[in-house]
Amino acid sequence: MDKHLQEHYRLKIDEKMSIGSYEAFRFRNVVYTIVPITNMEHEEIVELKQMSDYLISTGERNIASIVPTASNSLLTSIDDQGNILLLQMPTQQQGMRGNYSLGSQLAGFHEKGRRFPYQVNRSNRIGQWKKLWEQRLDQMEIFCDEKVRQHPSSYFEKLLVESFPYYIGLTENAIQYLVDTELDDQPIHTDSATICHHRFTRNTWLNERTVFPIDWVYDHASRDLAEWIRGEFTNQYKIDYNEVFKFTRDYERVTRLSTFSWRLLYSRLLFPVHYFESIEGYYLSSSEAEKKQYEIRLSEHLKRSTDYELFLKEINHLIRQSRNNTSKVPQVGWL
Structure with missing residues (x-):
């Protein structure tokens, strides 16, 4: 070296x-x-x-x-x-912007990102969620079918095979919600692409942490908002909805979220990325210790699936009440 x-x-x-x-x-x-x-x-x-x-x-x-x-x-x-x-x-x-709240900091970061003056191709994810989610689902379905044919031999494989039909349904709900959003609603200027993070959580900027460019994608701002909210729940499977309200309210003090943004945010929460990442992480991991951690994580996600449904229901309620969006952000009937 x-x-x-x-x-x-x-x-x-x-x-x-x-x-x-x-x-x-x-x-x-x-x-x-x-x-x-x-x-x-x-x-x-x-x-x-x-x-x-x-x-x-x-x-x-x-x-x-x-x-x-x-x-x-x-x-x-x-x-x-x-x-x-x-x-x-x-x-x-x-600190990213002095003593401002995280929501306000993130909105300011996104405002700058929207003014990025160069064309983006390889890092671009804007408008591609549907295609990427369908690809991910199709690949996982092929993989899971193969495991069924081979007969699940490990505890992890049994968890995968037994849980996958439920998560097919949840993923298809997310895709349909996204499609309906793009058909029924119109983006505004603040819905243009910006610099986002692969996974934005409360730890991303914690304690003046250095931000690595390799952690970025070019996408809709709702990606970061949704992943922060998801992380708040999946960290300990409980969430302070007052904190979520404050986070989004502080964001809107800088940038007002359109109904198109709110609906994209919710479609992203419906998509169970935490489930897919647990499975992908397990099979990509090279150490038994890491595999065990992914197994524990998947098992916990499955045990908490009812809690996640309640979380999705409560978040929908919070969004519908925000800025009087009641009639513009659809509910999901089965929740």
């Missing part, structure tokens, strides 16, 4: 350290993080660098910047270990 950094980046290691699960080092009082890249292509990395450079230029101080090599490449390969990306940590960190 030392030789690779000197050869490709003209950097030396004064001090080794770690940031989260990543290797990091200090050189001349600047901290760099080494991030393995397994599922991103060069074009997507270029887009993410453009996003980080743009946001840093607007005054965002907690964002890591992508460091090119001496030959101006963004990805390098170390022997047979695959590609890496080098990130430079911000030298001076502070």
Whole structure:
């Protein structure tokens, strides 16, 4: 690694350290993080660098910047270990926007993201939820059918096979709700694409944490709102609805949410991404300890499925009462 950094980046290691699960080092009082890249292509990395450079230029101080090599490449390969990306940590960190609430901070972040001046292709998810959800469901259905033919041999596989029909139904409900939203409602200017996170939770910006561009996608702002709300529930399977109301109210102090936004948010909560990620994580994991954690997580999701239905019902009620949206945000009949 030392030789690779000197050869490709003209950097030396004064001090080794770690940031989260990543290797990091200090050189001349600047901290760099080494991030393995397994599922991103060069074009997507270029887009993410453009996003980080743009946001840093607007005054965002907690964002890591992508460091090119001496030959101006963004990805390098170390022997047979695959590609890496080098990130430079911000030298001076502070809260995202002073002492403003998280909802207001997120809205301000999205406002800047909507003004991003470059075209986005590889990182773009706006308008693609239906296609992506259908692909995910189809792939899981093929996989699950194969497990049934082979006869489930482990506790995890039995959980998967027994629970999947229910989650097919829930996913189809989410897709239908999304389709109805796109047919019945009209987006406004604040529904245009912005810079979002793959999974935004209360920990994403906690304690002035550095934001990594690899955690971003270009999508509708409701993605971040929905995933924050989902995370609040699935963390301990209980939720303070007053906190949800405050979070969305604070967001709307900066950016008013259209009924189109509210309906997209709700369709995303209907889609059981926490279920899919537990299964995908289990089969992608290389260690037995990680597999066990995903097994425990899936088991808990299944035990709490009734609680999740109640959560979806209460969130729908909260949305319908917000800004007098009662007649514009449909209920789901079976909840």
